[in-house]
Amino acid sequence: MNPYLELLQAYPFEKLRKLFAGTTPNPNYSPISLGLGEPKHATPDLIKQALIDNLDGLANYPATLGSETLRLAISQWLSRRFDVPQLDIASQILPVNGSREALFSLVQAVVDPTRTQGGKPIVMCPNPFYQIYEGAAYLAGAEPYFANANPARNFAPDYSSIPEEIWLRTQLVFVCSPGNPTGAVLTQKDWEELFALSEKYNFVIAADECYSEIYFKEETPLGSLTAAHRFGLKDYRNLITLSSLSKRSNVPGMRSGFVAGDAKLIKNFLLYRTYHGGAMAPPVQAASTAAWNDEAHVIENRELYKQKFAQITPILQEVLDVALPDAAFYLWADVTKHTPMSDTEFALALYRDYNVTVLPGSYLAREAHGINPGKNRIRMALVAEVDECLEAAQRIASFVRQHMQAPSA
Template sequence: MNPYLDKLHSYPFEKLRLLFEQVKPNPEYKAISLGMGEPKHPTPKFIQQALVDNLDGLAVYPTTIGTPELRGAIANWLERRYNLPKVNPATQVLPVNGSREALFALAQAVIDKDAKSVVVSPNPFYQIYEGAAYLAGAEPYFVNSDPARNFGCDYDSIPPEVWQRVALLFVCSPGNPTGAVLSLTEWENLFALSERYNFIIAADECYSEIYHGEQPPLGAMEAAHQLGLATVDHPYARLIVFSSLSKRSNVPGMRSGFVAGDADVLKKFLLYRTYHGGAMSATVQAASVAAWNDETHVEQNRAQYRAKFNAITPLLKEVLDVELPDAGFYLWADVSRTGLSDTEFAQRLYAEYNVTVLPGSYLAREAHGVNPGANRIRMALVAETAEGLEAARRIVQFCKTLHP
């Protein structure tokens, strides 16, 4: 067996299952889960219809590079969304089976196993980043998010001897679980480091379309363009962006996303994926074209999240240290004032009020002497507003039993 498999940690939800294994939730309450970040808003009817109308696509083998129609729709969306100059759909865009699969696969394609490479990851983080690093034969290096920096990471704290070994840097903006969005200044610093030390930036932007202010989150390709780094001779050098329809269009089961950016990297990544078997069904591709070409359903989806967060966040602020995030559908709450750790809070809330939240320490690793997820919980506000409000009321009631 691959010895790197022994380095993998249990997934957060397996840890949660073990935490709840001996707990019987209060039967007086209907179960409500805020634990998993799975979109629960209905899938738009026109996307469902597009799947039905293209079922003949099931009778053909899809190509890894995808159809010209899908690559064109994605390129056009990138240009509209981020005010970019012409994105070449033939060389700068590649459809993928969801951003999760592609985030993992990119590490396998770009890391030299014999180079003792380092993969930089934010902490807390999406666990795929860590697993991708280990299984590519690299060592993850965690940079803790700092509440004083709007949960940004201090990349300047990384020693030069570490930077010299870095092959890949994962960035999640908007962040999971913090919801933080990188600023133009932060992107400028990362691009300068990438140029100096010659590593690839993997920008995970799958939460980009769920935001709570009027200004859309800044994207990595957009930042490169604004900084004058998207040069004609080598556009988006060492930058690969990942996005997905799962959250934007409420279709997590379609497993439809894309990667875009550096054409030289994507050429090699396409070669890898041809062998890896990462082709998207033609039926799903046709439905994806319909989804990327429509913004009305995205605006309606975003409005639902905004209304939900605006109703729920003030309730929870009564008892927890929590703020409205820049973007995303998570609340990242500090439970320290309850006197309970994050795991104790989650376990007792489940036992007494049948509400599931995810302990923040499960989403992070101890690095530089601390676990930045400790004493925090992640709440995924993915269900309808009424269910989210009921969960919030129970959390408030639970906290008040701890400190009347």
């Protein structure tokens, strides 16, 4: 077997199952899970109908490059949404089977294990992070380096503090903006710092933007393509943006997304995917085209999240150190301000006493540079309908009040 498999850690939800093992939740409460970030809003009819209308496509082998119609829809959406010139559909856009598989396979295509300078190649990850980043790094023969989220910088990593010897080994940097689990959005200044470092040290930036369409202010979250265009990277050199329909259009089971950006990188990634078997089924391509071409359902979906967060955040702010995020559908709360419990103790006791599941923040991060930046925080995914989320928030508030401790002087 591949020896790198031994380096993979248990997924956060496996750790959560072990934490809860042997614990019986209070039977007086129905179960509510805020643990898994799986969209629960209804899938739009136009997407389901497009899928049904194109089932004949199952009789055909799909091209890895995807249909011209789908790539055009993606290019037009990117131009509308991020205020950039349309990307070339022949060389700068590639449909993928959900951003998750593309995040993983992109690392396998990008990392050059023979290019070492002082040690193994490095794949830099934000910390906390989406676990695919770490696993992809290990299985490509690289070493993950964790750039801790800095609350003082709106949870952006402080890239200026990273030693040059690390940058010299870095081949790919993952960026998640809006972030999971923090919901934070990088600024133009953050992006320009990263672009300058990429130019100096010649590493690829993989911008994971699957939460870009769930936000709470009138101003849309800044995207990597917009930031690059403003910076003068008209060819998006060394930049790959990844997005998905899962959160935007409530179709996580359809597994549909795209990568876009640097034509040279896309060309080589296409070659990799031709062997990897990454072609999207024709009915899914047709349904995806319908989704990218329609914005009305996205606006409606976003409004549901706005209403939900507007009702639930104030309830939780009374008992937890938590704020409305820039974007995404998570609340990232510190549990230590009002309770004597760690994040794992909080999650276990809440599950036991009120049958509500939240995810301990330490499970979403690694200890790096002396700290685990997820420690003593919890992630709450507000993906269910508003009544269920309100019920969960009220139970959490009751739970914290039972365990409330006096604030430290």
